[in-house]
Amino acid sequence: xxxxxxxxxxxxxxxxxxxxxxxxxxxxxxxxxxxxxxxxxxxxxxxxxxxxxxxxxxxxxxxxxxxxxxxxxxxxxxxxxxxxxxxxxxxxxxxxxxxxxxxxxxxxxxxxxxxxxxxxxxxxxxxxxxxxxxxxxxxxxxxxxxxxxxxxxxxxxxxxxxxxxxxxxxxxxxxxxxxxxxxxxxxxxxxxxxxxxxxxxxxxxxxxxxxxxxxxxxxxxxxxxxxxxxxxxxxxxxxxxxxxxxxxxxxxxxxxxxxxxxxxxxxxxxxxxxxxxxxxxxxxxxxxxxxxxxxxxxxxxxxxxxxxxxxxxxxxxxxxxxxxxxxxxxxxxxxxxxxxxxxxxxxxxxxxxxxxxxxxxxxxxxxxxxxx
Amino acid sequence: xxxxxxxxxxxxxxxxxxxxxxxxxxxxxxxxxxxxxxxxxxxxxxxxxxxxxxxxxxxxxxxxxxxxxxxxxxxxxxxxxxxxxxxxxxxxxxxxxxxxxxxxxxxxxxxxxxxxxxxxxxxxxxxxxxxxxxxxxxxxxxxxxxxxxxxxxxxxxxxxxxxxxxxxxxxxxxxxxxxxxxxxxxxxxxxxxxxxxxxxxxxxxxxxxxxxxxxxxxxxxx
Numbered sequence: 001x002x003x004x005x006x007x008x009x010x011x012x013x014x015x016x017x018x019x020x021x022x023x024x025x026x027x028x029x030x031x032x033x034x035x036x037x038x039x040x041x042x043x044x045x046x047x048x049x050x051x052x053x054x055x056x057x058x059x060x061x062x063x064x065x066x067x068x069x070x071x072x073x074x075x076x077x078x079x080x081x082x083x084x085x086x087x088x089x090x091x092x093x094x095x096x097x098x099x100x101x102x103x104x105x106x107x108x109x110x111x112x113x114x115x116x117x118x119x120x121x122x123x124x125x126x127x128x129x130x131x132x133x134x135x136x137x138x139x140x141x142x143x144x145x146x147x148x149x150x151x152x153x154x155x156x157x158x159x160x161x162x163x164x165x166x167x168x169x170x171x172x173x174x175x176x177x178x179x180x181x182x183x184x185x186x187x188x189x190x191x192x193x194x195x196x197x198x199x200x201x202x203x204x205x206x207x208x209x210x211x212x213x214x215x216x217x218x219x220x221x222x223x224x225x226x227x228x229x230x231x232x233x234x235x236x237x238x239x240x241x242x243x244x245x246x247x248x249x250x251x252x253x254x255x256x257x258x259x260x261x262x263x264x265x266x267x268x269x270x271x272x273x274x275x276x277x278x279x280x281x282x283x284x285x286x287x288x289x290x291x292x293x294x295x296x297x298x299x300x301x302x303x304x305x306x307x308x309x310x311x312x313x314x315x316x317x318x319x320x321x322x323x324x325x326x327x328x329x330x331x332x333x334x335x336x337x338x339x340x341x342x343x344x345x346x347x348x349x350x351x352x353x354x355x356x357x358x359x360x361x362x363x364x365x366x367x368x369x370x371x372x
Numbered sequence: 373x374x375x376x377x378x379x380x381x382x383x384x385x386x387x388x389x390x391x392x393x394x395x396x397x398x399x400x401x402x403x404x405x406x407x408x409x410x411x412x413x414x415x416x417x418x419x420x421x422x423x424x425x426x427x428x429x430x431x432x433x434x435x436x437x438x439x440x441x442x443x444x445x446x447x448x449x450x451x452x453x454x455x456x457x458x459x460x461x462x463x464x465x466x467x468x469x470x471x472x473x474x475x476x477x478x479x480x481x482x483x484x485x486x487x488x489x490x491x492x493x494x495x496x497x498x499x500x501x502x503x504x505x506x507x508x509x510x511x512x513x514x515x516x517x518x519x520x521x522x523x524x525x526x527x528x529x530x531x532x533x534x535x536x537x538x539x540x541x542x543x544x545x546x547x548x549x550x551x552x553x554x555x556x557x558x559x560x561x562x563x564x565x566x567x568x569x570x571x572x573x574x575x576x577x578x579x580x581x582x583x584x585x586x587x588x589x590x591x592x593x594x
Contacts, residue, residue, distance in 0.1 A: 046490045072493040079494040085487045089509045098505075099495030148496060 006052035015208040023201035030205035045072035078145030078153040086129035093125045099148040115143040135166040155187040234275040235326045255320040278328035280353035284346040377550035385526035388465035400477035430535020460537035465526035473522040480514020
């Protein structure tokens with residue numbers, strides 16, 4: 001269990017962060033300037049906030065109310081900064097042994113050898129960091145951080161600077177390390193793919209605050225704010241007004257029609273923002289009977305754009321040309337449906353896939369909730 | 373007898389360089405790392421010897437350490453007078469060498485990546501240990517360069533040394549002063565010899581600095 005609560009005022013920036021996590025890999029996710037690095041450095045003890053509390057695996061490292069401050073030297077953290085921070089004047093072996101100076105020499109040697117093997121660095125043991133590739137440097141930095149058996153591993157965008165294939169490989173290695181040594185990992189990234197690939201739990205940050213703490217699926221499906229929604233690929237962000245509620249359904253007036261969405265607790269006439277992921281925009285198969293009678297819209301295909309693993313289809317509403325939507329379809333389906341620009345097609349916005357953002361006042365209170 | 377000034381110069385420069393390292397190393401580190409108005413003032417003062425004429429510098433030292441100052445009288449009572457002794461020459465050489473060393477060593481400390489020190493902290497290394505195991509080795513090249521510069525500057529000092537230590541053959545007459553003396557006395561042969569020795573020593577030192585920086589540059593880009 002890791003418990004973090006920090007408050008710090010800088011000119012033009014306020015850090016006000018609180019979260020706790022029991023996850024194997026916790027990802028601090030947010031744009032640059034969100035305060036992710038500062039948070040990580042505070043956990044490591046490299047930055048001392050004005051107020052706060054950091055408790056890791058039962059050890060209190062910081063508690064400003066109790067006047068507790070443990071220096072980084074005694075915190076048992078493994079820290080890998082963005083550019084790895086390898087000591088250029090030391091060999092791979094010496095780098096890994098750096099934190100083991102007070103160990104008895106035979107134990108130290110055994111530990112270094114173990115890590116050289118586990119991290120596939122045996123052949124590189126006597127090289128200097130400048131003689132290594134980026135991926136190799138990364139592995140040395142991980143080995144060095146793990147050597148003194150830390151209670152938490154902190155990675156500051158440590159996988160960012162590598163090429164995609166290598167990054168994939170190192171993500172897997174970090175996951176293996178996490179399992180092998182049963183050590184909690186806190187990782188920083190602004191890359192949504194990395195977040196998705198690594199996170200058991202996501203701490204989404206923005207402007208020095210935590211805006212949501214949730215598993216990645218929930219961050220993708222139900223992001224707390226439109227800004228976070230954009231960052232995680234919920235490209236269709238729309239604005240409507242609540243019309244009325246029935247038992248478990250809320251109707252929203254939007255683009256001249258109505259949409260049915262799962263019931264939300266906001267009163268009628270409230271303007272709301274809502275979003276739907278491009279994957280959840282479904283093309284109606286005209287050759288098959290249509291079960292749903294609502295949330296069906298007639299659109300014109302504006303463009304069909306190949307993306308890395310699928311297609312992005314841009315659409316325009318027939319009865320309101322100012323509304324654009326994005327759909328995302330796998331390769332075979334685009335061909336099967338013969339989607340071409342200029343065609344008129346009916347689409348279905350699945351009710352359960354439509355996510356209503358809390359109105360602005362509500363957004364603030366849910367922020368507090370996420371931060372408590 | 374002819375070479376007495378050379379030995380004296382080497383002795384004075386070695387002691388002055390040692391003092392420079394002893395005082396300059398911690399001072400350079402503080403100047404590079406602690407940003408405080410007091411530090412800025414100290415930085416300015418430590419550069420003063422670079423811009424003041426050597427005679428002015430010598431005059432200040434004379435006033436501060438001479439018979440007429442309490443400090444000078446106290447040193448006299450202790451039996452270690454500075455003025456008009458070889459120790460005075462060391463003081464003069466140290467004063468002129470110090471700013472050169474501080475510049476070089478300060479720049480070297482300033483370029484050490486602070487992130488490496490942070491990593492060392494998380495690996496359990498004490499602040500003292502970080503200085504010896506990380507900061508100093510990484511700044512070593514600049515510090516070595518600064519040390520050689522300080523030695524070279526000490527060896528070549530004329531004005532300040534003359535003011536503080538005077539020109540006593542066999543006791544305070546360093547190379548630079550002996551050369552001046554020889555020229556004044558019209559002893560061309562002696563002047564040529566001393567000039568030759570000093571020039572060769574200077575070239576050797578500069579060559580050593582270059583070699584060293586080449587080797588280090590090679591190590592850091594290989």
